[in-house]
Amino acid sequence: MTALTSSPSRSDLLGDHLRDGRDEVTPGGRRASPLTRADIVDAALTHFADRGFHGTSLKDVAHSLHIRPPSLYHHIESKASLLAEIVLTTLDHVADDFETAVADTEDPIDKIRRAVAAYARRHATHPRETRVVNQESRHLEPGDYAVARLARQDHEHRFRSIISHGVATGAFDVDCPRLASFAIREMCVSIARWFRPDGELTPSDVADLYSRQAVALLRVPR
Amino acid sequence: MTALTSSPSRSDLLGDHLRDGRDEVTPGGRRASPLTRADIVDAALTHFADRGFHGTSLKDVAHSLHIRPPSLYHHIESKASLLAEIVLTTLDHVADDFETAVADTEDPIDKIRRAVAAYARRHATHPRETRVVNQESRHLEPGDYAVARLARQDHEHRFRSIISHGVATGAFDVDCPRLASFAIREMCVSIARWFRPDGELTPSDVADLYSRQAVALLRVPR
C-alpha cells in the first residue's frame, strides 16, 4: 500500500507528448511531422498509468496531442483498442524477457536470479506499461482479457516451476512455492510504483538488488 | 503483475449485499430491516475493489442493494464520499494496527516482525478495503487525497525508521533501507490480490510467513 506516498504528485507526467516541432499545427491542421498511432498509444499510456482507463477520457488524450477527440479516429479504432495494444504487447515483452533470461542455464539459483532480474528491469524501464497491465487489464474487453489472463498465467507457472524445482534439488527452502513466487513477483511489480529514471539507482542496480533479495527470500530460516 | 492470474473471474463477489430477510421489499418500498449507510458503503466497497471507482456506477451499487440509484442519496452525500469513507477509515485502521503492534518492544527484529505481521494480516482480513486504498486513492477529491497521502507517508516513515534503526544497531544488513521498506510493504500489499478466506492458509499463517520472509529480506547476503 505505498501507492500514495511513492507516487509523485497526481498530475505528474501529464503533459504534452509531442516531440519538438510536432505541435506546430498549420492553419489547415497540418503539423511538421505526422502524428502516428504510436504517438497516440504513448499519450494514452501516460494517462492510463496515471488516472486509470476509466479515469481517462479521449478528450484528455487528444488534448495531450493538441488535436480534437474525433481526429483520434483517423489513427485508432476505439479507446478499448488502445488499452488492448498496451497490455498485450507488454505481456509479449514480459514473456520474451523471461525466455531470453533463463535460456542459458539449468541451475535454479541462476535461473531465478536471471528471471527476477529481467522482470524487475522490465518494471523499472517501463513503469507506465507495467502499471497499466497490473491495474487496468480488468477493463479489457472479454476476448482480450482472456488472452491477457492466459499470458499472465503462463508467466506465473514458469516462474513458480523454477522455484519448485529448486526446492526439489535443495537449492531453495520455502514452505510454499506458490506464495514465495507471489511475493517475489509482486515485489518486482511494485518497482513500477517508485522507480524514477532520474533517481540514484539505475535499472541494472534495481535488477541486481531484487534478484539478490529474491534468493534471500527463498532460503527463509525457520 | 499477478493481478490477472490471481484474481478470480472478473465478476466474482459482485452479488447481493443484503443479509437474509433484507431483500424482501414490501409494496410500499419498505424492507424487513432498514438499509443503512454502512450497507451502502459495503456494497460500494465490493464494486470499487472489483471494477475500480470510475468503473463502478451508482446504478451498479444500487442494483446490489435492490434499490434505485436516486434512493442512495437518502443515506449518502455523493459517490465521492463513499470512496473517501472507505479509504480514510482503512488508513486509520492501518495506523492503529501499527501503533498497537510495535508498542511493547524495542528490539528492531521484533518490531519489524510485528509491524509486518499486522500489515500482512490487515491485507488478508480486509482485501477489498486495501485494494481500494491502493488502487483508487488517486481518485479522491483533492482534500481527501491530501489527507490520505499524509497518512500513507506517515506509515511509510515509521516503517522505514525501524529498518534504519536496525541497520544502525547491526540487526539488519541492507544496502538501502528505503528500498527494503518498499519491497516488504509491497509484498504485504500483494496479499490482498491472492488471499482467499476459504483457502488453506489463515490470516495468521500469512502474517507469520510474511514476517519471517521480511526478516530474511533484511539480512541479504552480498
Place this chain on the structure above:
DNA sequence: CACCGAAGCTAACTATTATGAGTTAGTATC
C-alpha cells in the same frame, strides 16, 4: 494543374452518468 488521400476540424448523436425534485406508501407517535 488537377486531383487524391491523409489528417485535421466542427457538429451532432447516442448512451450513460451523477444527481435533483417531487411523490407515495408504510410506520410510529401523540
Place this chain on the structure above:
DNA sequence: GATACTAACTCATAATAGTTAGCTTCGGTG
C-alpha cells in the same frame, strides 16, 4: 386517527462519454 417521518419510488436534468458524419485543407503525384 391525524400527522410526521422515513425511505423507497418515478421522472427529469445537465454533463460527459465515446463515436460517427461530413467538411476542409494541405502536400504530394500524375
